[in-house]
Amino acid sequence: xxxxxxxxxxxxxxxxxxxxxxxxxxxxxxxxxxxxxxxxxxxxxxxxxxxxxxxxxxxxxxxxxxxxxxxxxxxxxxxxxxxxxxxxxxxxxxxxxxxxxxxxxxxxxxxxxxxxxxxxxxxxxxxxxxxxxxxxxxxxxxxxxxxxxxxxxxxxxxxxxxxxxxxxxxxxxxxxxxxxxxxxxxxxxxxxxxxxxxxxxxxxxxxxxxxxxxxxxxxxxxxxxxxxxxxxxxxxxxxxxxxxxxxxxxxxxxxxxxxxxxxxxxxxxxxxxxxxxxxxxxxxxxxxxxxxxxxxxxxxxxxxxxxxxxxxxxxxxxxxxxxxxxxxxxxxxxxxxxxxxxxxxxxxxxxxxxxxxxxxxxxxxxxxxxxxxxxxxxxxxxxxxxxxxxxxxxxxxxxxxxxxxxxxxxxxxxxxxxxxxxxxxxxxxxxxxxxxxxxxxxxxxxxxxxxxxxxxxxxxxxxxxxxxxxxxxxxxxxxxxxxxxxxxxxxxxxxxxxxxxxxxxxxxxxxxxxxxxxxxxxxxxxxxxxxxxxxxxxxxxxxxxxxxxxxxxxxxxxxxxxxxxxxxxxxxxxxxxxxxxxxxxxxxxxxxxxxxxxxxxxxxxxxxxxxxxxxxxxxxxxxxxxxxxxxxxxxxxxxxxxxxxxxxxxxxxxxxxxxxxxxxxxxxxxxxxxxxxxxxxxxxxxxxxxxxxxxxxxxxxxxxxxxxxxxxxxxxxxxxxxxxxxxxxxxxxxxxxxxxxxxxxxxxxxxxxxxxxxxxxxxxxxxxxxxxxxxxxxxxxxxxxxxxxxxxxxxxxxxxxxxxxxxxxxxxxxxxxxxxxxxxxxxxxxxxxxxxxxxxxxxxxxxxxxxxxxxxxxxxxxxxxxxxxxxxxxxxxxxxxxxxxxxxxxxx
Numbered sequence: 001x002x003x004x005x006x007x008x009x010x011x012x013x014x015x016x017x018x019x020x021x022x023x024x025x026x027x028x029x030x031x032x033x034x035x036x037x038x039x040x041x042x043x044x045x046x047x048x049x050x051x052x053x054x055x056x057x058x059x060x061x062x063x064x065x066x067x068x069x070x071x072x073x074x075x076x077x078x079x080x081x082x083x084x085x086x087x088x089x090x091x092x093x094x095x096x097x098x099x100x101x102x103x104x105x106x107x108x109x110x111x112x113x114x115x116x117x118x119x120x121x122x123x124x125x126x127x128x129x130x131x132x133x134x135x136x137x138x139x140x141x142x143x144x145x146x147x148x149x150x151x152x153x154x155x156x157x158x159x160x161x162x163x164x165x166x167x168x169x170x171x172x173x174x175x176x177x178x179x180x181x182x183x184x185x186x187x188x189x190x191x192x193x194x195x196x197x198x199x200x201x202x203x204x205x206x207x208x209x210x211x212x213x214x215x216x217x218x219x220x221x222x223x224x225x226x227x228x229x230x231x232x233x234x235x236x237x238x239x240x241x242x243x244x245x246x247x248x249x250x251x252x253x254x255x256x257x258x259x260x261x262x263x264x265x266x267x268x269x270x271x272x273x274x275x276x277x278x279x280x281x282x283x284x285x286x287x288x289x290x291x292x293x294x295x296x297x298x299x300x301x302x303x304x305x306x307x308x309x310x311x312x313x314x315x316x317x318x319x320x321x322x323x324x325x326x327x328x329x330x331x332x333x334x335x336x337x338x339x340x341x342x343x344x345x346x347x348x349x350x351x352x353x354x355x356x357x358x359x360x361x362x363x364x365x366x367x368x369x370x371x372x373x374x375x376x377x378x379x380x381x382x383x384x385x386x387x388x389x390x391x392x393x394x395x396x397x398x399x400x401x402x403x404x405x406x407x408x409x410x411x412x413x414x415x416x417x418x419x420x421x422x423x424x425x426x427x428x429x430x431x432x433x434x435x436x437x438x439x440x441x442x443x444x445x446x447x448x449x450x451x452x453x454x455x456x457x458x459x460x461x462x463x464x465x466x467x468x469x470x471x472x473x474x475x476x477x478x479x480x481x482x483x484x485x486x487x488x489x490x491x492x493x494x495x496x497x498x499x500x501x502x503x504x505x506x507x508x509x510x511x512x513x514x515x516x517x518x519x520x521x522x523x524x525x526x527x528x529x530x531x532x533x534x535x536x537x538x539x540x541x542x543x544x545x546x547x548x549x550x551x552x553x554x555x556x557x558x559x560x561x562x563x564x565x566x567x568x569x570x571x572x573x574x575x576x577x578x579x580x581x582x583x584x585x586x587x588x589x590x591x592x593x594x595x596x597x598x599x600x601x602x603x604x605x606x607x608x609x610x611x612x613x614x615x616x617x618x619x620x621x622x623x624x625x626x627x628x629x630x631x632x633x634x635x636x637x638x639x640x641x642x643x644x645x646x647x648x649x650x651x652x653x654x655x656x657x658x659x660x661x662x663x664x665x666x667x668x669x670x671x672x673x674x675x676x677x678x679x680x681x682x683x684x685x686x687x688x689x690x691x692x693x694x695x696x697x698x699x700x701x702x703x704x705x706x707x708x709x710x711x712x713x714x715x716x717x718x719x720x721x722x723x724x725x726x727x728x729x730x731x732x733x734x735x736x737x738x739x740x741x742x743x744x745x746x747x748x749x750x751x752x753x754x755x756x757x758x759x760x761x762x763x764x765x766x767x768x769x770x771x772x773x774x775x776x777x778x779x780x781x782x783x784x785x786x787x788x789x790x791x792x793x794x795x796x797x798x799x800x801x802x803x804x805x806x807x808x809x810x811x812x813x814x815x816x817x818x819x820x821x822x823x824x825x826x827x828x829x830x831x832x833x834x835x836x837x838x839x840x841x842x843x844x845x846x847x848x849x850x851x852x853x854x855x856x857x858x859x860x861x862x863x864x865x866x867x868x869x870x871x872x873x874x875x876x877x878x879x880x881x882x883x884x885x886x887x888x889x890x891x892x
């Protein structure tokens with residue numbers, strides 16, 4: 001308890017210039033035990049002010065907080081409940097009775113004693129104490145000096161029990177004892193001597209007393225007189241003390257009066273400050289009141305006075321008032337007036353701004369630009385500039401009436417949505433007309449329309465690949481008529497090529513729509529104060545640039561899942577702006593998707609251009625606000641374009657894999673190989689300056705794999721053309737155009753095509769050239785067999801079957817004319833097998849020439865080794881062979 005007392009004195013009472021006299025741990029009677037501390041304190045300066053304070057320990061830490069305070073003068077009764085028994089309960093009566101229970105009776109008695117002392121000293125026993133033991137009250141009034149005197153007497157009595165000799169007395173005793181022998185035999189004589197001396201001294205003392213009796217009598221009389229004088233002095237002092245007590249009471253009363261005057265003066269000063277505060281803060285100029293009631297909102301210049309008036313009204317209504325202020329009649333009247341002004345102006349402004357929204361939505365002048373035939377989307381900056389000055393008033397509406405603000409945003413969205421729907425429809429109708437020549441209610445000739453679209457397209461042969469491009473979106477007829485597209489496909493053979501007109505239209509459409517979306521989003525952000533909605537941290541729709549690249553480069557299913565998950569995780573606070581933009585441009589995304597499908601149907605190269613352009617624009621918008629509607633829309637369109645591209649590539653691969661060719665005609669370069677060459681050429685031109693080409697590289701490899709597989713499958717069919725010729729010509733063609741384009745992602749495929757070409761060329765030469773000198777080959781095969789069996793090369797001629805005569809017989813069978821004739825027949829067969837577009841006739845013929853020469857040299861080497869010095873030679877030389885091949889080439 002001492003530690004708590006010191007802490008309270010230091011932390012609470014010392015800063016308030018008070019002194020803690022007593023404390024007790026209590027809790028309220030009849031309730032759950034919650035310990036509090038009840039303290040009695042008195043001020044250190046005059047006039048002394050006693051008080052009772054209740055403390056409660058804070059929930060955290062060792063800090064005590066004050067929960068109640070009473071002036072000691074307001075205490076009327078102290079009830080101890082029972083004067084005979086120890087009881088921890090007691091009551092204190094102020095304006096009402098507070099019932100307490102102390103932690104133990106001892107603490108209660110000490111606290112009662114402290115209260116009784118305060119009552120006796122400062123209130124002259126005005127407080128009534130009942131049911132308290134009398135000895136507790138008597139002990140509290142016992143003077144402290146009596147306790148001190150009683151303590152001094154007890155100490156003196158304790159000291160009288162033993163008194164130490166002084167130094168003079170000790171010296172006299174030692175001098176006396178030196179006069180006698182200190183032996184045991186003289187001790188009795190010494191005692192007798194001492195007794196006689198003591199008797200003599202007693203007689204002398206008695207004689208001296210008798211002689212001084214008169215003087216003693218006089219002394220006693222003087223003492224009596226002094227006692228009388230002391231009594232008179234005490235009576236005089238008592239009188240003075242009573243006078244001083246009266247003066248003290250008067251001075252205390254004066255101090256109390258001065259204190260009350262100071263309180264009154266302080267209260268008056270505070271009251272004056274409160275009045276000035278209320279008058280200054282709750283006063284609205286007449287001009288502002290007039291502006292709120294009758295101010296003109298039609299022009300921005302006149303509406304500025306209304307904005308200033310609204311700010312003044314808002315300041316008056318947002319003044320921080322205490323509960324007592326609102327009980328004042330003047331304050332109540334002012335607040336009622338402010339509320340009436342607010343409601344009146346709010347109604348006027350809502351009607352005005354609502355009419356502006358409706359007029360903007362019904363405006364017909366914006367659509368006049370479409371009549372000129374120019375591909376220009378009407379701008380709304382004039383209306384937006386007219387509405388922006390009202391932004392402060394919209395902010396005021398948002399803070400004061402959120403529900404009305406939400407309704408206004410809905411009215412604006414609904415009104416402007418109708419206008420944008422009309423303009424968007426007219427804009428894309430014009431785009432469709434420019435692309436196809438088709439207008440609502442009429443059709444132009446298909447041939448003329450497509451002449452406009454494909455002015456830069458060369459007239460090449462129709463291929464299987466081109467058919468697939470017209471058919472992969474054939475089931476979608478939401479934009480262009482299926483019959484029209486089929487007829488156009490049949491009437492006009494078109495290749496995968498770059499349509500300059502279409503790419504210009506695509507760029508122009510995106511260039512027109514992007515500023516419109518950005519301007520509208522910036523306007524609603526400023527006008528409807530949506531900037532704060534984007535402060536919270538949340539996942540982006542497509543994340544960073546890396547996320548966008550990830551979306552573009554993944555398969556369709558993975559991409560859609562990523563997009564959906566990002567949308568589901570989007571923060572609700574971010575969706576406010578996006579929700580309004582989605583309501584305003586409710587049909588824009590579907591119109592863009594229809595535009596993408598139309599471009600894809602007109603020319604598949606448009607899909608490549610769209611993929612590049614939209615990807616670049618989507619990457620640029622990554623630096624924008626993550627809740628940007630344009631970024632979200634471009635992301636969705638990019639997903640749709642990627643899906644169309646994937647569908648086109650998948651359909652193309654399927655058509656290539658299922659390709660069939662006639663079995664009775666010479667094949668040559670397969671149509672889908674030519675189509676793939678056209679696709680790669682156009683794609684490289686479109687992606688020339690593109691930053692990212694992951695989708696294209698994947699498409700290359702996917703289509704290339706299908707081409708390789710299909711070439712091998714067709715070659716394996718029972719065709720008129722040999723399989724090695726089909727493989728050789730097509731892989732040679734693929735290798736050549738890949739070498740020209742130098743595409744890094746297809747380097748491996750180029751090497752594979754070149755390897756397959758060389759492999760099948762050698763197989764073809766080996767198969768059809770074979771061994772033109774067959775009997776010589778058989779003869780020397782036997783020679784090789786003998787050598788392998790261990791016969792020496794120079795001893796082979798001694799073998800009967802391989803003698804020199806047998807060798808001459810075989811050589812005689814191959815004269816130059818017969819060899820040339822056989823080569824002419826071989827050349828004709830090669831011509832029948834190879835196609836003109838393959839352009840491999842001279843290559844194959846030169847390879848056959850090399851193989852023939854190789855075999856001839858091998859024969860000559862075998863003759864020189866096994867038949868040395870025999871003089872045996874072939875009937876024709878290497879020069880003759882070269883001349884044969886040259887003559888056959890020239891003759892054909």
